[in-house]
Amino acid sequence: MNDREMSCNTGGQFMDRGRMNQNGVVQPLLTDLYQITMAYAYWKSDKTDDQAVFDLFFRNNPFHGEFTIFAGLEECLKFLDSFHYSQSDIEYLRQTLPEGIENEFFEYLGNLTAHDVTLYAIDEGTVAFPRVPIIKLEGPLIIVQLLETTLLTLVNYASLMATNAARYRMVAGKHVKLLEFGLRRAQGPDGGLSASKYSYTGGFDGTSNVLAGKLFNIPVKGTHAHAYITSFSSVGELKTRLLKHKQTGIMEDLLEHAIRHRQMLSHVLDVSTEESSEGELAAMVSYAIAFPDGFMALVDTYDVKRSGLLNFSAVALALNDLGYHALGIRIDSGDLAYLSCLAREAFEKVADRFKVPWFNKLTIVASNDINEDTILSLNEQGHKIDCFGIGTHLVTCQRQPALGCVYKLVEINGQARIKLSQDVEKVTMPGNKNAYRLYSADGHALIDLLQKDSELPPAVGQKVLCRHPFQESKRAYVIPSHVESLYKVYWKAGKICQQLPTLEQVREKVQISLKTLRNDHKRTLNPTPYKVAVSDNLYNFIHDLWLQNAPIGELS
Numbered sequence: 197m198n199d200r201e202m203s204c205n206t207g208g209q210f211m212d213r214g215r216m217n218q219n220g221v222v223q224p225l226l227t228d229l230y231q232i233t234m235a236y237a238y239w240k241s242d243k244t245d246d247q248a249v250f251d252l253f254f255r256n257n258p259f260h261g262e263f264t265i266f267a268g269l270e271e272c273l274k275f276l277d278s279f280h281y282s283q284s285d286i287e288y289l290r291q292t293l294p295e296g297i298e299n300e301f302f303e304y305l306g307n308l309t310a311h312d313v314t315l316y317a318i319d320e321g322t323v324a325f326p327r328v329p330i331i332k333l334e335g336p337l338i339i340v341q342l343l344e345t346t347l348l349t350l351v352n353y354a355s356l357m358a359t360n361a362a363r364y365r366m367v368a369g370k371h372v373k374l375l376e377f378g379l380r381r382a383q384g385p386d387g388g389l390s391a392s393k394y395s396y397t398g399g400f401d402g403t404s405n406v407l408a409g410k411l412f413n414i415p416v417k418g419t420h421a422h423a424y425i426t427s428f429s430s431v432g433e434l435k436t437r438l439l440k441h442k443q444t445g446i447m448e449d450l451l452e453h454a455i456r457h458r459q460m461l462s463h464v465l466d467v468s469t470e471e472s473s474e475g476e477l478a479a480m481v482s483y484a485i486a487f488p489d490g491f492m493a494l495v496d497t498y499d500v501k502r503s504g505l506l507n508f509s510a511v512a513l514a515l516n517d518l519g520y521h522a523l524g525i526r527i528d529s530g531d532l533a534y535l536s537c538l539a540r541e542a543f544e545k546v547a548d549r550f551k552v553p554w555f556n557k558l559t560i561v562a563s564n565d566i567n568e569d570t571i572l573s574l575n576e577q578g579h580k581i582d583c584f585g586i587g588t589h590l591v592t593c594q595r596q597p598a599l600g601c602v603y604k605l606v607e608i609n610g611q612a613r614i615k616l617s618q619d620v621e622k623v624t625m626p627g628n629k630n631a632y633r634l635y636s637a638d639g640h641a642l643i644d645l646l647q648k649d650s651e652l653p654p655a656v657g658q659k660v661l662c663r664h665p666f667q668e669s670k671r672a673y674v675i676p677s678h679v680e681s682l683y684k685v686y687w688k689a690g691k692i693c694q695q696l697p698t699l700e701q702v703r704e705k706v707q708i709s710l711k712t713l714r715n716d717h718k719r720t721l722n723p724t725p726y727k728v729a730v731s732d733n734l735y736n737f738i739h740d741l742w743l744q745n746a747p748i749g750e751l752s
């Protein structure tokens with residue numbers, strides 16, 4: 197039994213492979229059946245020595261936006277590194293594929309690795325654009341074909357999620373904290389883990405997903421649920437009311453302090469203690485005893501204004517008497533703009549009247565079905581929220597549930613291949629290509645340029661003709677102030693060839709890369725499309741090949 201089978205059998209979803217920690221579900225059989233049936237047909241037709249080039253790219257940016265964050269590369273490399281059909285995989289295929297498949301084919305599969313494949317890619321965390329391949333693979337046709345589905349599943353959701361998260365970050369601004377709360381709503385356990393990982397990549401500050409915290413070293417954060425509050429109905433239920441004073445170490449009755457403060461606070465906040473919930477007070481006191489240095493309370497269970505804020509402030513002042521500073525509140529229903537302002541006003545009053553200036557700095561967390569538009573609307577209204585907890589719409593990518601990365605054959609045995617389509621957008625860019633990003637003097641990315649790999653790279657200060665790939669009249673001369681070659685060799689001769697960045701570094705890369713984009717490409721409403729061009733040489737090559745391959749119709 198190999199490593200993979202052992203880890204699956206023990207139920208462990210992730211396994212250690214030396215320095216690599218790979219999701220155990222990512223394995224060669226995590227693919228579409230047609231990859232394997234094609235492999236057999238290629239093998240039967242003696243194509244084992246054919247050399248192919250495939251491009252992995254998307255045609256449209258998600259979320260009506262004009263950029264995409266490329267993510268998932270590290271997982272692709274781990275997949276190549278471990279690519280191998282186990283004995284039981286081969287057994288399963290023997291039973292599953294149609295009868296008559298020759299035994300030698302299974303032997304061939306059993307010996308396959310990705311060692312003869314070369315993978316070029318844009319750096320993970322970089323902004324990417326339609327039609328510019330984010331990954332390019334060269335190698336034996338059969339193996340490179342077999343990689344298609346797994347690579348796509350590793351890149352599509354990762355990039356979609358990172359892009360979604362980056363968009364939330366952009367609308368929230370850099371000073372507001374963003375927490376991912378989506379595990380319960382994600383597309384299953386693996387979707388949940390990927391969502392936590394790639395929302396962190398895209399710019400979130402942490403997750404409530406504990407396993408993601410452990411596996412990816414992401415900060416884990418959280419408050420408590422309404423159940424905690426509703427599990428208490430009176431202060432009589434409190435089994436313990438005592439808390440050690442932080443400095444003196446003397447045990448004091450926290451509830452007594454809280455009840456005293458609540459009385460005074462009812463005048464300051466203009467609410468009646470009669471109307472507020474005693475169960476909520478009891479729950480908050482008990483939570484504060486459990487976490488005196490990390491007291492953060494949910495205030496919307498009964499009524500934010502008439503109960504939650506009063507009880508929270510009373511317990512926070514009681515903690516203050518014992519030398520502790522509370523952290524803040526979470527609001528999970530109602531008008532989040534209004535309630536956050538109300539809460540901030542209440543805290544300011546308390547800070548002033550009780551001489552506790554740190555009350556002004558209490559954190560206000562908001563959650564409840566938040567999406568990009570909600571944040572934009574809250575910004576317009578004016579709010580006092582310091583942190584958003586976002587689940588459902590973030591992890592399910594509500595506005596667009598899939599990125600359409602595709603994987604297309606562009607060259608075989610040195611011969612370019614083109615896939616024609618009635619829909620011009622879907623015609624593939626044939627041949628082995630290189631990609632460059634040309635920058636203006638002010639540091640902004642101007643245009644991405646695809647060239648034939650035989651062409652010399654564009655040079656700084658030299659005029660380069662950039663052409664729209666399909667519209668003849670659309671072209672421009674660009675004089676770049678800086679030229680970035682987008683591809684690096686990430687995998688060659690069975691080895692990862694670059695120092696892989698940490699998740700933290702990829703996360704930083706996202707923000708650095710986004711800064712190179714002009715604001716009009718990033719705005720939410722009707723952003724300006726970023727230009728993707730081909731060289732004059734590639735333009736002519738594409739159109740010649742197109743003509744050669746397009747059948748001439750006959751009218752009669």
Ligand SMILES: Nc1ncnc2c1ncn2[C@@H]1O[C@H](COP(=O)(O)OP(=O)(O)OP(=O)(O)O)[C@@H](O)[C@H]1O
Pocket residue numbers: 528529530531532533534563564565566567570573574577
């Ligand atoms: N000020 C606001 N501007 C725009 N959207 C808001 C504002 N406040 C809250 N929202 C959003 O409006 C929706 C309100 O949700 P919903 O209609 O379920 O009410 P609720 O407050 O959750 O009620 P419930 O008491 O049933 O929990 C949520 O998606 C929330 O993010």
Ligand SMILES: O=P(O)(O)OC[C@H]1O[C@H](OP(=O)(O)OP(=O)(O)O)[C@H](O)[C@@H]1O
Pocket residue numbers: 377378380381528563564565566585586587588589
């Ligand atoms: O709203 P989301 O963006 O998905 O964020 C996560 C939600 O999950 C929790 O409650 P849950 O939704 O389970 O119950 P509730 O809506 O009844 O509070 C939490 O209180 C948030 O509301």
Ligand SMILES: O=C(O)c1cccnc1
Pocket residue numbers: 377378404417418419420421526563585587
């Ligand atoms: O910690 C929280 O507040 C939390 C976690 C998951 C979902 N909703 C809220």
Ligand SMILES: [Mg+2]
Pocket residue numbers: 564565
């Ligand atoms: Mg909810």
